[in-house]
Amino acid sequence: MPIVTRNGFAPVPPADFHPPEAAAALRAAAIDLPNDADPERLAPHFDRIALIRIPFPVFADGRGFSLARRLRDLGYRGRLRAAGHLIADQFRLALACGFDEVEIDDALAARQPEHLWRAETGPDPRARLRGRAAG
Amino acid sequence: MYRHDEFDQAFLRARIERFRDQVARRLSGALTEEEFRPLRLQNGVYLQLHAYMLRVAIPYGTLNSAQMRRLADIAERWDRGYGHFTTRQNIQFNWPRLQDIPDILEALAEVGMHAIQTSGNCVRNVTADHLAGAAADEIEDPRPTAELLRQWSTDHPEFAFLPRKFKIAVSGAPRDRAVTRAHDIGLRMIRDGVGQPGYEVSVGGGLGRTPVVGQVIRDFLPKAHLLPYVEAILRVYNLHGRRDNKHKARIKILMLERGIEALRAEVEAEFARQMAAEGGPAVIPDPAVVARIEAAFAPPPLVPATGPAEAYETARRSDPVFRAWTDTNVLPHRVPGHAIATVTLKAPGAAPGDATAEQMRVLADLARCFSHDELRVSHEQNIVLPHVRLDDLPAIHAVLRRHGLATANAGLIGDVIACPGLDYCALATARSIPIAQEIGRRFADPELQRAIGEMRIKISGCINACGHHHVGTIGILGLEKAGRENYQITLGGDHGENLTLGERAGPGFDAEEVVPAIERLIRAYLELRSGPEESFLAAYRRLGMAPFKAALYGATEGRHAA
Numbered sequence: 269m270p271i272v273t274r275n276g277f278a279p280v281p282p283a284d285f286h287p288p289e290a291a292a293a294l295r296a297a298a299i300d301l302p303n304d305a306d307p308e309r310l311a312p313h314f315d316r317i318a319l320i321r322i323p324f325p326v327f328a329d330g331r332g333f334s335l336a337r338r339l340r341d342l343g344y345r346g347r348l349r350a351a352g353h354l355i356a357d358q359f360r361l362a363l364a365c366g367f368d369e370v371e372i373d374d375a376l377a378a379r380q381p382e383h384l385w386r387a388e389t390g391p392d393p394r395a396r397l398r399g400r401a402a403g
Numbered sequence: 404m405y406r407h408d409e410f411d412q413a414f415l416r417a418r419i420e421r422f423r424d425q426v427a428r429r430l431s432g433a434l435t436e437e438e439f440r441p442l443r444l445q446n447g448v449y450l451q452l453h454a455y456m457l458r459v460a461i462p463y464g465t466l467n468s469a470q471m472r473r474l475a476d477i478a479e480r481w482d483r484g485y486g487h488f489t490t491r492q493n494i495q496f497n498w499p500r501l502q503d504i505p506d507i508l509e510a511l512a513e514v515g516m517h518a519i520q521t522s523g524n525c526v527r528n529v530t531a532d533h534l535a536g537a538a539a540d541e542i543e544d545p546r547p548t549a550e551l552l553r554q555w556s557t558d559h560p561e562f563a564f565l566p567r568k569f570k571i572a573v574s575g576a577p578r579d580r581a582v583t584r585a586h587d588i589g590l591r592m593i594r595d596g597v598g599q600p601g602y603e604v605s606v607g608g609g610l611g612r613t614p615v616v617g618q619v620i621r622d623f624l625p626k627a628h629l630l631p632y633v634e635a636i637l638r639v640y641n642l643h644g645r646r647d648n649k650h651k652a653r654i655k656i657l658m659l660e661r662g663i664e665a666l667r668a669e670v671e672a673e674f675a676r677q678m679a680a681e682g683g684p685a686v687i688p689d690p691a692v693v694a695r696i697e698a699a700f701a702p703p704p705l706v707p708a709t710g711p712a713e714a715y716e717t718a719r720r721s722d723p724v725f726r727a728w729t730d731t732n733v734l735p736h737r738v739p740g741h742a743i744a745t746v747t748l749k750a751p752g753a754a755p756g757d758a759t760a761e762q763m764r765v766l767a768d769l770a771r772c773f774s775h776d777e778l779r780v781s782h783e784q785n786i787v788l789p790h791v792r793l794d795d796l797p798a799i800h801a802v803l804r805r806h807g808l809a810t811a812n813a814g815l816i817g818d819v820i821a822c823p824g825l826d827y828c829a830l831a832t833a834r835s836i837p838i839a840q841e842i843g844r845r846f847a848d849p850e851l852q853r854a855i856g857e858m859r860i861k862i863s864g865c866i867n868a869c870g871h872h873h874v875g876t877i878g879i880l881g882l883e884k885a886g887r888e889n890y891q892i893t894l895g896g897d898h899g900e901n902l903t904l905g906e907r908a909g910p911g912f913d914a915e916e917v918v919p920a921i922e923r924l925i926r927a928y929l930e931l932r933s934g935p936e937e938s939f940l941a942a943y944r945r946l947g948m949a950p951f952k953a954a955l956y957g958a959t960e961g962r963h964a965a
Binding site for chain 1: 413421432433442524551554562563646677
């Protein structure tokens with residue numbers, strides 16, 4: 269079970285994941301946030317959370333991308349992980365939505381090896397709109 | 404018009420390379436067919452009934468002569484010598500080979516064109532009024548808005564895997580020629596109390612198997628808030644749109660299930676959150692960038708006429724064929740001495756929206772010589788020359804005539820809209836094109852067409868309604884019934900600013916009975932109307948369904964029990 273970051277594949281670091289309701293009572297917690305959850309409920313506890321993991325049941329279910337953006341808009345600064353079925357082509361999208369890393373299973377890692385998980389986005393149309401296009 | 408700059412070119416090159424790589428990984432097995440499918444679709448490549456189909460974007464329906472000429476080249480080199488202009492202002496090539504598609508995309512990129520997001524569960528190619536920048540009633544050109552939305556939505560990382568497709572249309576005039584209320588988001592330019600331009604935003608419109616007229620979610624949105632507000636709608640949809648059933652996945656279902664008030668509250672809350680986000684909203688564009696886009700759509704340097712258009716008036720007096728064409732196919736331009744000319748791709752017996760490579764080149768030449776190098780594709784599957792001098796119309800008409808493009812039927816019964824139907828489409832349940840061709844032949848007589856007056860016949864070959872049958876004056880929906888093609892007729896639809904869904908008249912007709920049924924309807928209308936100035940739609944609104952139903956079923960009542 270590798271984890272994919274901007275630096276490539278690495279083993280998944282051990283962590284005990286808790287449901288969102290547990291966040292209030294924990295410190296440096298790892299939270300499993302269902303992809304239909306309301307992230308606003310977590311906002312008061314952001315400073316007690318070190319890692320939030322959002323599931324992708326199938327790669328075509330893009331809810332996690334919006335959930336990540338919402339968490340970042342709400343001010344969450346901890347680590348954000350997408351887990352489940354994402355394909356290598358979605359890695360750059362996940363990063364652009366505020367994820368730091370993706371957790372995939374061994375079969376997918378074998379079929380889509382490390383070099384396919386490319387972080388660079390290329391020319392970004394929205395950066396250009398903001399007047400910050402690098403080209 | 405907007406021209407691709409270095410950024411757009413670099414973006415397209417990177418995108419094509421990525422797609423080449425994705426095709427290679429599909430072939431190597433690194434991508435499964437299921438994983439490859441959305442990537443292929445978001446690059447415009449469908450798998451159809453007989454072959455792959457490539458749908459090329461024509462953003463807001465505007466293109467120049469070099470682009471039209473390139474479409475002709477592609478039709479000849481990689482297809483069968485023709486292309487099909489669609490109801491979403493795009494063009495489809497029906498016979499390319501998969502392995503040729505990256506090369507076709509490169510040929511398109513050379514003239515600033517692409518096939519990005521013409522399919523798939525993403526924000527699709529944005530459409531706009533095909534008379535933008537030329538119509539006399541315009542508040543503001545809608546294309547800078549559409550181009551802003553194009554740039555914002557292109558490769559948007561958050562919205563590439565939505566529950567379902569998402570369509571946006573923009574109208575800049577009180578007369579809605581972009582069918583905005585039939586889109587997931589419809590934007591109509593309006594002015595507020597102090598004259599500032601902004602948008603009335605509607606949401607949840609769509610045709611398809613559950614036709615819904617969009618509802619207003621925001622009465623007035625200042626122009627500067629467009630992108631954060633649209634982003635808020637998309638985010639709410641992406642998080643809450645249904646993913647359990649493909650047929651209930653459009654935003655219209657979310658709107659119907661929650662109600663417009665609840666949806667509005669969620670969108671406004673999301674919008675407020677974005678405006679309050681640290682560092683401001685993610686997508687407020689730089690005013691200099693917006694100004695550059697607006698400048699790209701500056702009107703062409705048309706010289707207002709000071710006197711009468713002599714050559715035009717003389718030709719109208721001496722040539723009744725020319726006069727008939729100008730009566731139906733020419734609209735007033737905002738600049739005196741100029742006009743907007745519609746070239747209908749609807750000659751009697753033709754497949755609606757189809758153009759040969761030769762015809763495309765003729766249109767490109769006419770645009771270059773007479774229309775400031777601009778062409779438009781309308782959602783009615785016609786081509787528009789938006790900026791022509793009245794005095795050039797006789798010469799334009801003569802060229803069109805030589806190439807079978809001077810059919811004088813814009814807005815008349817021969818100007819039929821039809822989807823590709825079962826002749827091409829994998830989803831279709833019946834053929835559309837042969838019905839359109841038969842209508843074209845039966846009503847070929849120009850005098851008869853003019854006598855019938857304004858009439859929008861729209862034909863879809865399945866309930867997905869690509870032919871917009873719900874909003875046709877007469878709508879025809881092709882279904883399959885017990886192994887036979889069967890066609891339902893709806894009446895009273897209206898694609899204008901008072902978007903109205905047609906009413907189903909009754910049981911369907913077999914293929915060979917459809918056009919006779921249309922003839923009975925037309926005969927009944929001609930007898931029932933209060934005078935030649937009362938259109939079919941007006942007569943239908945005055946009289947209701949009953950007399951038309953009698954005309955349709957009177958002679959054959961009881962034969963069908965659907």
